[in-house]
Amino acid sequence: xxxxxxxxxxxxxxxxxxxxxxxxxxxxxxxxxxxxxxxxxxxxxxxxxxxxxxxxxxxxxxxxxxxxxxxxxxxxxxxxxxxxxxxxxxxxxxxxxxxxxxxxxxxxxxxxxxxxxxxxxxxxxxxxxxxxxxxxxxxxxxxxxxxxxxxxxxxxxxxxxxxxxxxxxxxxxxxxxxxxxxxxxxxxxxxxxxxxxxxxxxxxxxxxxxxxxxxxxxxxxxxxxxxxxxxxxxxxxxxxxxxxxxxxxxxxxxxxxxxxxxxxxxxxxxxxxxxxxxxxxxxxxxxxxxxxxxxxxxxxxxxxxxxxxxxxxxxxxxxxxxxxxxxxxxxxxxxxxxxxxxxxxxxxxxxxxxxxxxxxxxxxxxxxxxxxxxxxxxxxxxxxxxxxxxxxxxxxxxxxxxxxxxxxxxxxxxxxxxxxxxxxxxxxxxxxxxx
Amino acid sequence: xxxxxxxxxxxxxxxxxxxxxxxxxxxxxxxxxxxxxxxxxxxxxxxxxxxxxxxxxxxxxxxxxxxxxxxxxxxxxxxxxxxxxxxxxxxxxxxxxxxxxxxxxxxxxxxxxxxxxxxxxxxxxxxxxxxxxxxxxxxxxxxxxxxxxxxxxxxxxxxxxxxxxxxxxxxxxxxxxxxxxxxxxxxxxxxxxxxxxxxxxxxxxxxxxxxxxxxxxxxxxxxxxxxxxxxxxxxxxxxxxxxxxxxxxxxxxxxxxxxxxxxxxxxxxxxxxxxxxxxxxxxxxxxxxxxxxxxxxxxxxxxxxxxxxxxxxxxxxxxxxxxxxxxxxxxxxxxxxxxxxxxxxxxxxxxxxxxxxxxxxxxxxx
Numbered sequence: 001x002x003x004x005x006x007x008x009x010x011x012x013x014x015x016x017x018x019x020x021x022x023x024x025x026x027x028x029x030x031x032x033x034x035x036x037x038x039x040x041x042x043x044x045x046x047x048x049x050x051x052x053x054x055x056x057x058x059x060x061x062x063x064x065x066x067x068x069x070x071x072x073x074x075x076x077x078x079x080x081x082x083x084x085x086x087x088x089x090x091x092x093x094x095x096x097x098x099x100x101x102x103x104x105x106x107x108x109x110x111x112x113x114x115x116x117x118x119x120x121x122x123x124x125x126x127x128x129x130x131x132x133x134x135x136x137x138x139x140x141x142x143x144x145x146x147x148x149x150x151x152x153x154x155x156x157x158x159x160x161x162x163x164x165x166x167x168x169x170x171x172x173x174x175x176x177x178x179x180x181x182x183x184x185x186x187x188x189x190x191x192x193x194x195x196x197x198x199x200x201x202x203x204x205x206x207x208x209x210x211x212x213x214x215x216x217x218x219x220x221x222x223x224x225x226x227x228x229x230x231x232x233x234x235x236x237x238x239x240x241x242x243x244x245x246x247x248x249x250x251x252x253x254x255x256x257x258x259x260x261x262x263x264x265x266x267x268x269x270x271x272x273x274x275x276x277x278x279x280x281x282x283x284x285x286x287x288x289x290x291x292x293x294x295x296x297x298x299x300x301x302x303x304x305x306x307x308x309x310x311x312x313x314x315x316x317x318x319x320x321x322x323x324x325x326x327x328x329x330x331x332x333x334x335x336x337x338x339x340x341x342x343x344x345x346x347x348x349x350x351x352x353x354x355x356x357x358x359x360x361x362x363x364x365x366x367x368x369x370x371x372x373x374x375x376x377x378x379x380x381x382x383x384x385x386x387x388x389x390x391x392x393x394x395x396x397x398x399x400x401x402x403x404x405x406x407x408x409x410x411x412x413x414x415x416x417x418x419x420x421x422x423x424x425x426x427x428x429x430x431x432x433x434x435x
Numbered sequence: 436x437x438x439x440x441x442x443x444x445x446x447x448x449x450x451x452x453x454x455x456x457x458x459x460x461x462x463x464x465x466x467x468x469x470x471x472x473x474x475x476x477x478x479x480x481x482x483x484x485x486x487x488x489x490x491x492x493x494x495x496x497x498x499x500x501x502x503x504x505x506x507x508x509x510x511x512x513x514x515x516x517x518x519x520x521x522x523x524x525x526x527x528x529x530x531x532x533x534x535x536x537x538x539x540x541x542x543x544x545x546x547x548x549x550x551x552x553x554x555x556x557x558x559x560x561x562x563x564x565x566x567x568x569x570x571x572x573x574x575x576x577x578x579x580x581x582x583x584x585x586x587x588x589x590x591x592x593x594x595x596x597x598x599x600x601x602x603x604x605x606x607x608x609x610x611x612x613x614x615x616x617x618x619x620x621x622x623x624x625x626x627x628x629x630x631x632x633x634x635x636x637x638x639x640x641x642x643x644x645x646x647x648x649x650x651x652x653x654x655x656x657x658x659x660x661x662x663x664x665x666x667x668x669x670x671x672x673x674x675x676x677x678x679x680x681x682x683x684x685x686x687x688x689x690x691x692x693x694x695x696x697x698x699x700x701x702x703x704x705x706x707x708x709x710x711x712x713x714x715x716x717x718x719x720x721x722x723x724x725x726x727x728x729x730x731x732x733x734x735x736x737x738x739x740x741x742x743x744x745x746x747x748x749x750x751x752x753x754x755x756x757x758x759x760x761x762x763x764x765x766x767x768x769x770x771x772x773x774x775x776x777x778x779x780x781x782x783x784x785x786x787x788x789x790x791x792x793x794x795x796x797x798x799x800x801x
Contacts, residue, residue: 127514131468146470156464172465187703214703222770256701260714293468 009081018075021066025051028065037218039137047114069114076107092395095388102380109373117368120292121352123251124300124321126359131297133365134289137223139246141230142288143173146273147281156290162228175278178231180241183213186227188247188257199229199243204274206243209261225253228287232276242274244287251355292365296325296345301333303354303361317351319361336363496530496597499621501614504528519614523606528615530622531598539754540589543598544576547587550602551580558756566590566616568599569623577612584608588619597624663740663773664799668790671696686779691786694779696794705772708733708744708765715763715776719750738796740768745792749781760784764795773798 008014029045036044045051046068052061066074083100087093120133141162145153155172162168163184168177181199189198189212198210211227227245231238247257248270258270273284299322306316318337323330323344336342342349348371352364496514500506507516515530540563545555563574566588573590584605590597599622601608601615662681667673671684674695684696705711712733713723724732736743743766752759762784763776777784777791 149470151467151469152471153467154465156466158461158463160461161463168463170463170465172463188706217770253701256699256705259699260701260705260711293466 010085014078018071022071040218095384098384099381102377106377109370112370113368120365122363122365126300129297129299132291132293138290139287140290142286144284146284176233178233180231181229183227185214185216185224186211187214201241201243203240204242208268249288303358305358497623501618519611521607521610523610524604526601526603526607526611528601547585551583553580568619688783691782692780694783697776700771700773719748721750740766740800762788768800
């Protein structure tokens with residue numbers, strides 16, 4: 001049984017099947033991208049173990065193709081297994097070993113990247129100090145106990161749980177949250193506007209600012225702005241309901257909404273937290289970009305937007321920041337500019353964007369535990385190729401020298417130079433084939 | 436058989452890691468964080484303590500602190516902060532800067548008066564002294580309440596509004612005012628400051644609302660979403676960027692008066708045509724109209740971006756109290772709504788209306 005298992009995972013056929021499956025997946029995934037957009041295609045086809053098909057009118061998820069993760073994983077296992085089973089370490093095969101190790105590291109590193117990499121953005125205004133970054137697409141329902149004067153206790157509920165609807169109960173909250181309505185993408189609506197479906201709450205901003213559903217956007221340069229009607233339910237019954245929306249929390253849209261709302265509904269501030277009292281404690285609720293807190297602070301000292309003299313063409317963008325880590329005592333200024341990121345605390349901060357007015361910088365924050373893997377992998381492969389080439393070259397040279405020594409009468413060295421290579425191609429292991 | 440154990444263990448570990456990570460995305464997380472503003476402030480004393488390495492006033496403004504003023508660490512809003520302890524009590528000085536005009540002078544003065552429990556005043560009662568700060572012309576407002584007094588220098592610079600404000604006990608403010616005026620002379624706006632006014636502060640005329648921030652690739656290349664292309668009439672002069680306004684132009688006509696053109700754009704329908712038409716009507720003190728009357732106050736114009744709803748209202752500007760005329764257009768295009776507004780003195784707007792409508796018609800959207 002174990003032999004069959006091992007034979008299956010070490011076979012060259014499996015390698016070929018995986019490569020063909022990858023080919024099909026890339027082809028189908030690329031076609032699908034036209035319809036469903038890049039992010040969705042990446043998630044469904046490449047960042048998944050299986051590609052599912054849902055027949056119309058049902059909630060069934062039928063796996064129809066292996067996903068990118070599965071193919072990559074099987075390929076990696078295949079390569080590792082074949083390697084361990086077939087290769088005996090010898091000086092002659094040192095190059096091959098290095099090449100294969102590089103490939104294994106490349107696949108493994110990519111797998112780790114796919115699974116563990118987190119990309120987020122840090123938006124900082126000049127003079128502001130920030131200790132968290134935000135996800136560019138994913139949101140969370142944050143229910144924050146703000147009663148204490150110096151700290152907040154945050155219960156962050158992923159948007160996926162809101163999307164599931166129903167009641168959210170957690171031991172971290174003394175009440176339940178009933179998701180009465182959830183729109184994956186929404187647009188603000190007025191009480192008098194003609195949308196067929198709108199959500200309105202009995203408490204908070206949602207009394208004046210209504211939301212209607214919008215089709216989910218799959219475009220690369222737009223994000224979905226969800227809205228939900230959430231009811232807070234105690235053991236004794238409902239406490240009240242609130243409308244939460246990314247429109248109130250995501251920079252880039254909330255300013256526009258505020259301006260419009262301010263003209264229509266003077267006195268309404270969409271940025272004001274929506275709070276309520278429960279059992280003598282004060283809570284705030286917001287559907288905000290998912291946050292990643294850091295154990296250090298970053299303050300933006302200045303943002304520069306340099307232009308080529310006499311033109312409006314950007315020459316350079318840079319952010320001068322001050323990094324303060326109370327835990328390590330680190331306290332220094334750093335200049336982040338294009339192609340010169342800050343690498344700190346396992347994260348890389350790139351100068352990514354800014355807001356008009358040059359008072360706000362946006363840093364792309366990438367946490368990738370396998371960031372170095374491709375560099376090391378490529379170096380290994382390169383060194384392996386050189387070693388392999390030199391091993392052959394020296395071996396070949398030695399044989400030629402011997403040959404010439406044995407038959408001094410031959411005058412043309414060209415013919416024998418080709419002969420051995422044609423007659424006896426190098427094969428690895430037992431010659432049965434290898435991935 | 437030599438491969439079985441490490442091999443099986445590896446597969447299991449990889450699958451478990453994957454499953455755990457996928458699962459972790461759906462987990463409720465609970466954590467405690469310092470309060471956002473106190474967090475900012477609490478970090479500061481540590482920085483101030485190590486003041487040698489902390490360029491408290493390194494950017495974007497510098498000053499010379501008068502003797503006897505205690506410099507406080509800046510916070511998220513204040514770029515500079517001081518406590519002045521005098522014989523007559525205590526006063527605080529703060530330096531702040533905001534993009535755009537941050538309301539009219541009157542709005543700001545009435546806000547400061549409100550802090551001193553003083554009644555709001557009208558435009559005619561507004562008085563100020565001229566003040567020069569780092570070669571920028573500004574205004575100095577001085578208002579005294581029952582026990583407290585506020586002296587503020589308001590300096591527009593490169594599209595930003597700077598406020599240097601001293602507020603405190605009346606006697607302390609009176610005592611510190613000469614030092615405050617000297618302090619104003621010492622203020623230097625660094626080269627760091629200000630969105631290069633002539634460049635409108637945006638990469639390639641980027642639309643601030645076209646893409647949400649942060650969608651550049653992580654390798655440092657900036658997202659510069661394409662803005663629309665247009666031909667600006669000769670008499671229009673582009674003005675520095677303001678918060679939430681994509682582009683603005685001023686039109687000064689010696690004979691006809693002043694007018695301003697603003698272009699803004701927001702995702703979605705932004706409440707629909709009726710709400711926006713009524714919003715504009717409200718700005719000119721006009722009563723809102725119902726859906727059935729909408730056709731009577733609007734006209735539809737074909738533009739390069741699709742049909743536009745154009746309005747033309749005359750009334751009294753709710754902010755300035757002056758008679759003004761507004762010609763405005765709403766163009767829904769590409770999932771966004773573009774708002775074009777020409778507003779100003781009646782004669783100037785009348786003269787510019789054709790150019791404005793033609794401008795709206797010919798805008799080429801990306």
